[in-house]
Amino acid sequence: MQQPTWRQIREARRGTALATCAVLALTVTTSASTGRLMEESPQAAGPVSLARATTLSPCMITGTMGVQMSEGVPTSAGYSRSTGTVKALNLMVDFSDAPGEGSALDRLAEFFPQTSDWFRTSSYGRLDYRPESPVPDWLRMPKSFKEYGIERGAPFDPGYRELVTDIVAEADPDVDFREYDLVNILITPNAGPSALDTVLSVTFAGNTEAPVADGVPVSNASFVYSRQDDGSGSYGETGYRVLPHENGHVFGLPDLYTQDGGGAVGHWDIMSEDWGANNDLLAWHKWKLGWIGDDQISCASNSGTTEHTLSPLPENGGTKLAFVPLSSTKGYALEVRTRGGNDEAICKPGVLVYRVDAEVDTGRGPITVSDSTKDSGGCTRRPNVHAELSDATYEPGQTFTDKKSGVRLTVSDIDTEGRYRVHVTRP
């Protein structure tokens, strides 16, 4: 199957209760770039080391060719690295038909320092995200915004290629692009529609066909438009969250919301909902990113009953994820979610159970959370938090059963240190 060599992630209007996006164009037209075979195969060196203990290998599920962005472990090559010091180039861009209002550094301040803090907290300090802005003023593009023809779902060619080429030309005297791991293009908020109507924000990840600057392609770039301001008064605290979401793509993470909105994963991952109250990433994503080590994964591949002790996700250290592989491409994940760290909206602490399928593409539901209390209506009414799944967690005494495979997951108890003991039974 032909795939472009890069991944374009177009955003739906995510997470708000006001409207859902009718069009979610996730299929990349191969004519938009030179179609070349892209294998999402595990031989590529991702952020997670390949030197794996054999006990973990059954849990390292992988997708097949033809999946743009896969939940497979390890993450395939071409994305920005997600551990250590990562330098982000921020460029603030405006147009003759949308001149920047206020200073460019004010636009930057809508995203920092919160974005760097978010990454430090979520990664337990393993990602040192360094934002830089060597051009402190608006970069005026030579064409009007309208002339670039950018609208929701616009492919890289021709509009984005022209825009990136122009940005590089304008910034080049002040910027050495070789110094940066990723690029954030912060567009003046008055260009294009309100995010309440249409989210234009987009990331082109692993795009080796991108224009070259200082000898390197601008291959991992996030574009942020408008303001994700729902009018609830929380923009100052929550408006930055589109950027960690977009940068999640730059690090290789797929979208977890679908055409139907956030009903697959709810507010349990910023790749599902990035409006409203702060949230974290699933432990599965943290493993993909290298923020949780192999020694923090408990792989439940043996038949019979096994016990796994999981420490809450916000705490540094301890076993964070138990994974029950069903095949080489899918399985069930278990993790403990409590309020803390980046998770501020959790109203029912407990064990989150979700299915991961590395063969399901970005935006099509690669992860599905199992709701322990179906049709309950949830335990929160916070704006932009998917209510129904907010109480999805399992508490001591509760069991999840997958009838098809016969896998049974039981939350046994909580020990004195707040760790949850779970028992996995597989035929």
Ligand SMILES: [Zn+2]
């Ligand atoms: Zn996205």
